[in-house]
Amino acid sequence: MGVGPGDPDLLTLAAVGAIEAADLIACPVARSGAESMAAAIAARWMRPHQRIIPLLFPMVDAAEPRRLAWHQAADTLAAEVATGQRVVLLCEGDASLFATGSYVLLALQQRHPDCPCRVIPGITAVSAAAAAANWPLALQQDQLLMRPCPEREDQLSQALDHAAGQARVLALLKLGRRWLWVRQVLERRQLLESSLFAERVGWPDQTLRPAQDVPGGVRPYFSLLLIRQSWPEVLP
Template sequence: MEREQQKGQLFGLGVGPGDPELITVKALRLLQAAPVVAYFVAKGKKSNAFGIIENYLKAEQITVPLVYPVTTEKLEPPLCYESIIADFYDTAAAQLSAYLNVGRDVAVICEGDPFFYGSYMYLHDRLGARYVTDVVPGVCSMLGGTAVLGAPLVYRNQSLSVLSGVLPHDELKRRLADADASVIMKLGRNFHKVKNVLDELNLSGRALYVERATMQNQRVVPINDVDPMASPYFSLIVIPGEKWQG
């Protein structure tokens, strides 16, 4: 009788916000032990996560790019972003299953942390019930961004709000008005709206902007100096809590 094939294990590895030295010892060990390394990448672009770890890979490791069919471009009906992207994750999950089913471990690398807005989560949702999984947390961009600003994020009993720049104007304003300290992610085309809300709440003076935190081409500028037309995807805004003199 044929023995049942032992399945491979799926790893979601956080590789940190950009500086290759900010990967954890555990993620690096598992990365280098994985026969298959998969990563998400936008069409025609270089993957940020892959760029962080490529010098750690060995020649014999198989790399599997999972190329998004769409990113943030506007689609005309009947094209629908949600269904295109769901099909893409189904296909990506099937692609990785082919390795897992023959006993090969697969490491999916994720910039920052896998479960903090990371696309790995969609593979985890699809494959987590069928394979043994292990998620290794990473230093997320929010913390990378705060560290390079040299400003504490939350003092003492303050609470932190993590907000998506995609939120509509009024909702963003309501949540920011209530927060002791905030981080706004996913700026890009939302920058203009976010800046208006900060101005309306008189928060622009306290808000700090960071682009490509911890990467070689990192840029930290006062929010009033940011060109809204040139705000890239890898950027965030930090509004630290009011200083508490300990």
């Protein structure tokens, strides 16, 4: 289930109901002993009698450690469900969009096809950032493309060229270390002023400002960029 990007007030009623009714709450962590950001978001509705278990999902490029983590998580959750436990797996943002929960769902469907599953959606960081900044995401015949930030300048330039020709708004996720050169590309194209930079959306230290006001350098993993290159002809 998705718990949104950070602000507990953005959890849906369905998510709150599922948390309160759960016997066991599974929380993703990137390394052993680390705090779960998803659990921190949902903490307001977690109860002392509930079992809380961390599930390790290493942030590595190698395929096998990730597959092993998804399989182990699916096996753990299915075993608990088989005993009659009401189980929820918390996911930041939306459970179906670039989410750990999607991989676990696929593993459950493959390894435990009889295990009942329900996906509860959550508000994405992209939607939350646009709303907080009063920034319309898509209008009329606009297209909206959400994707991880490209790894190279030429890939970003190509994406911007295609977007300009298709009235396509770009939402680039996981800027992190790429922001240094991404900013340079936007500056050359005179897109800094019209682009929205967002960082740690929904958290107390949230950043929302025009990209031109954000200096170059390494930014946190949870940072994103909204880029609009044109507006529809018919506007108020």
